Amino acid sequence: MVQHNSGVSFSVWDHSTQSWQSIEEGFLEEARSYRWRCMSNEPIQITMQSVPLLMTKMIEGWEGVFETPFQSGFIQFEIRTGEQLNRIESYVYPDGRKLTLQQYETLLQEVIEEAVICFEKGGLEADVNAAGFSRKCSMLQWNYIESQIIQLRTIFRKMESHPLRVLRRKEEIVKREKIKQITPSTLSWMERYGQTYGGSPSRLPSHLKSTIVKETFNVYENQVVLAQLNELRKLLQDYSKMNHAVIRKKALQYIDWISRWKKTNFLNKVKPHIGTIKITQVFRKHPMYRLWFQWFQNLYNYKNITFDIKDRLPLKDTYELYEMWCYMQIVKSLRELDLLESPSDMFTYQDNYYFLNLSENKQSVVHLVNGAKLTYQKIIQNNTKPYYSYTQRMIPDIVIENRGSLYVLDPKYRVSSNLSMALGEMHKYRDGILNSETDQKVVEEVYILTPKRAVMPEEKDFYDQDFHQKYKMGAFCFKPGVEIKGFKDWVKGLFF
Known part of the structure; x- marks a missing residue:
């Protein structure tokens, strides 16, 4: 059990409120520097995630600066004063470049919703119902x-x-000195039962029946x-x-x-x-x-839910969930355009249970109409067929294969600027992936998927349809709660 902070005031300067807050209540963000102070005149040692913090002795207490890791989640501080050790826990939230907690929840929910539809469409539900409901941990x-x-x-x-609380009335037999109010019901009770409790015409009973009003939380x-x-x-x-x-x-x-x-x-x-x-x-x-x-x-x-995933998707690794979400949004778009032939390969059967097969380097494939394919984490290297790489091993996140050509889609959830640099890296797919029989380039178009539109004027063209048609590359905005109409129009042009 984690010990509570007892007697040591450890505060941090909260940038959001512009005030000193206790470390438990302060709002901490990833990869950001924070001033701290500890109101103790005794010699102290403070560690953050077991790493000692540098500090300066002030007139009252100690002060210093720490930088939060570029990783969201729980963070623990240990303060040692003499023989006393206090452990304090706080939470580091994602920075502005990452998706919010609410968006994370939306991503996970939408991945599940589309997976459920594909699971049923693949005709897999009848085979796994019993195992699904008996499974405790997911x-x-x-x-x-x-x-x-x-x-x-x-x-x-x-x-x-x-x-929530309520006032409840309850009739009880109490000592007469504790009676605060005489009601008609009390007088009536005295006439009928007073003698039983030591009463007589000349004196009151030692105990009386009275209505007691008590506050209770038992609602x-x-x-x-x-x-x-x-x-x-x-x-x-x-x-x-x-x-x-x-x-x-x-x-x-x-x-x-x-x-x-x-x-x-x-x-x-x-x-x-x-x-x-x-x-x-x-x-x-x-x-x-x-x-x-x-x-x-x-x-x-x-x-x-009658299926599961094999890996954890913690908030600190939002990029993995964002990649999965982008893939499932593409699956959804293809399904709505009636281009899905069989989504059953998205799931793998193991230990009497189905798993959503979207782990890294697993090459999950969805078969589309007319022999086209949608692949998640497609592996391409010097000995793969029908496509190979003559430079290095490549694993593009999402690949659409249609009529012998490849279309690469790369989710980049942290990219809100410097799109030109990110798109420059996409040239390795266009130039480095060849057909194993003809040695001809097979990647027709490459696009980045990002949750935020660029704000720099020179980068706004990357989202325009004219730019896509001219250069066969660019970016699409994939953001939770935002319609991806531009991408759907591009898919229509690809298949129809």
Whole structure:
């Protein structure tokens, strides 16, 4: 269990609020320098991810500067003062060049939605239903938990500050000196039962029946919250037993969070709900309880998925998910144009279970009409056929093969400027990939897929259709929630 910070004030200068914030509450971004200060007059040692921090002694405490890694996720600080060691955990968010957390969730959801359609279209569903529902641990589900657990923690903290509560009336037999108000029901009870409790015409009974009003948190919505925490904890226990060191460590950490949440005042005396959960007006309209309920609804959606992925897709490696998302968006465009012949090769069968076969260097292939193909991570080297490379081993991310020609699409989610340099690298595909029989160049067109349009005037032409037609290269904007009409028009021209 991670120790809590006790007695040491460790703060960071928050660029977003322009103020000093505790390290737990401060907003940290990747690859950015932050001033810090620690209000302690004793000699101290501070490490960030086990790396010592340089510091300067000030009049009050210590100060210094640290730079966050170019990697989002949890980050741990250790502060040693004498024999006392305090561990403080914070979170590093993606920088502006990366996709936001909300976009990450959208990417993952849209990959799953299209994969479900292709899974059913490939006629694979009937063979795997039983295995799918019996499978407890899923990389798709873990990706959701890992990327959204911070949001759940924030929601819980706000719920804890203003939890639901009600006043309940209960009739109890209490000592007469504790009676605060005499009601008609109390007088009626005295006439009927007063003598039983030592009463007589000359004196009052030692005990009286009175209506007690008590505040309680044991309401339906809090009961559901506790039941969902119990279920999430049980689910995380399964992940803590997986043969994956990083997942085991994080699962145990999340279990520790849930254990602390369950000990909070408003859940301490609540009984967990048992049975079917109904959507009440509170879950529909209360700002925090509604978000809490939606979080678990999204979690439960993964129970109905009859396939999985083999690899983790952590937020820090968003480029992998972005590449997969671009590929699935292209699959979607081809499907909507009725160009898909068989998407079943997107899935691989192993250990009585289907996996979405979009791992790196796996050459996942979707067969299109008239013998065309769409390939993810196509491997081309000096001994491959029918296409080879005479320079170096090449693995273009997405390749459309049609009528003996190749069209290379390369997702670059960090590129928002310097498109000219990125496009310059695409020449290796146009010039270095040849037909193994004729030794002729086979790459007709190359394009970069990026979530942000360039802002530099000289780079805006790369997105224009006239530029594409003239130079057979350029860029398409692939961004969550944005229609890719320009790309669909290009596909139509390619096949029709």
